[in-house]
Amino acid sequence: MIKGFYSKYCNMDDSQMLQKKLYFLVEQLQNMARDLPPKYQMRVPYELLSNLANCLLNETIFEIVKGLMEIQHVTEQHLYQQRLQLINKQKLDEQQLLADSTVDPLLKAGEINKLKETQKQELKQFDMTLVNQLDQKVTDQQQTLEQAGVPGFYATTDPLDIKVQMHLLDFILRLSKMSISLSP
Template sequence: MAGYREMYGEPSDITLQQERHYYLLSQLQNLVKDLPSSCQQRLSYTILSDLALALIDGTVFEIVQGLLEIQHLTEKNLYNQRIKLHAEHRALKQDLLKKHKEAQQSCKAHNLPILRNTQQKELEALEQRIKEEQQMMDEKIVLELDQKVIDQQSTLEKAGVSGFYVTTNPQELTLQMNLLELILKLQQKETGISNKYS
C-alpha cells in the first residue's frame, strides 16, 4: 500500500517543481505584457522559461533583494559624499568672500582697485578648483555605479539567471533591467500571496 501512495497518492518533488515552473512562467508571461512592445519581443519564451527555472527555489529572489539593498546603500553613500563636498565648497567660498569683505573694509581707498582685482582672481581660482573637484566626484560616482552594475551582472550570471552576463551594450542593459523588473514584480506578487495566507 505504501508503494501505491508513493507512486500515485502524493506528488513527487519533480511534479511540484514542474508545477512551480509553469506557475512562474505563466506569471512572467503576464508581467511581460506590461512592458513596451520592443522589450516584449526580446524576451522570448526560452528566456522566460529559463528565468522561471532559476526562480523556482527562491534563491534568486533573495540574491536580487540583496543586490538591491547594496545598490541603495551605495547610492545613498555616494549622494552623501556629493552633498558633503558641496557643503565644503560652499563653506570655502563663504570664508573667502568674508575674508575679501574684511580686507576691503580695512583697505585704503587708493589700493581698493588693486585689491578687488586680486580678490577676483582668487575667487575665480577657487571656483575653478570647485568645478574640477565636483567633476572628479561625478566621475568617481559614475565609475562606482558602473562597477556596481558589473558586480550585479556577474552575481546574477553566476546564479544561473538567464540573460545576465557582464556587458556595457545599452540594448542588453535594457533587457537586463527589464528582467530585474520582472523578478521584482514577481517577488512582490509572491510576497503578497504568502502574506495573505500567513
C-alpha cells in the same frame, strides 16, 4: 473550504507542485514581458522567460536579487553623502574667501571666479568617479547573477542589454512579492 484546499494540494506530490509553480511563473513572466515596449519584447523570447521561471523555482535567487538591491541602495546613499560633503566643503571655502578681509575687494572677485572654476572642475571629476563606481557596481551585479545561473545576465556595457536586464530584475522583484503564496 479549508478542507477542500487542503485535500486539493496535499494530495499533490512535490513534482506536481513544482510543475504548477513553474507554469504559474512562466505565465506571470509572459504577462510582464507583454507590457514591455516592442524593442525590449524582442529581446525577451519565450525560451529566456521559461529558463528564468525554472531558475526562480530556487527561492535563493529572490534573496540574491534583494540583497543586491540593498547593497546598491546603501552604495548610492553613501556616494550621495560623499557628493554632498564635497559641495558643502566648496561652499565653506567660498564663504571663507568672501569673509577674508585681507584680500583686496577688486582681487576678491577674481579669486572667487577662479575658485568657482576650480570647484566646478573638481565636482565634474568627482561625478565622473561616482559614475565609474556605479558602473562597476552594475558589472558586479551582472557577474553575481550570471554566477548564480540566472538566465539573461552577463557582464555587458551595452545600454540596450542593460535595460533588458533591468526589466528582468523588475520581473524577479515583482515575482518575489508573489512567491509567499507560491511556496509549497
